[in-house]
Amino acid sequence: MIACHCDSCRRQTGHHAAATAAPAEMIQIEGEEHLGEWRATGRAVRRFCRTCGSTLFWQAVGENMVSIMAGSLDLPTGLEISHHIFVAEKGDYYEITDDLPAFPGESKPS
Template sequence: MHKGACLCGAVRVEVEGELAPPDACHCSQCRRQSGHFWASTDLPRERVRIDGAENLSWFQASEKVRRGFCSTCGSFLFWDPVGRDKIAVAMGAFDTPTGTRLAKHIFTADKGDYYDIADGLPQNAR
């Protein structure tokens, strides 16, 4: 069982089983919402339990995805693709240890010009 929460604790998440290896998204939307790049793990919805869902606000970022954040403290917690059976949960929300390591970088063509990606992990331009 993995547990985590937003900064203020109003939204809590529990995940049954292991976390999938996370990816780091460098797209302009993730950078703007998180303040840098965003690392998350994609999980089957049935394994994710959210307590305090009444404290979540959802931003419809596109026709294909909405982004969930705590309406109290603003923590960006979820990337929710419409009509899919998985949801991405922010790695930064989890209590440690998580038992996983970053697997890859995505949307690197959109990364900020103020940093380099030099960890040797695979990089996908899109």
């Protein structure tokens, strides 16, 4: 799971976003009629719950992987943050204090 500190995630969630990912074909959605869709740019589709407004997931246009917001999952998730991305865009009101890898932009660790 990643912690994304980019401008888009910060504005969408109110802070940094913690997300995991799965192939689209592995995701089953109950209550799909309650999903809303938002596109800030032509690069990604963001989906949210029309009932409560919760940010649920997003998918880059043309990509198979869906990024799922960790806060939308029932506990216990068993997830742990592995690294931080877009730290160059993080808010000025907090510091990253863990020892996890942190990248100024997007990075896919090997």
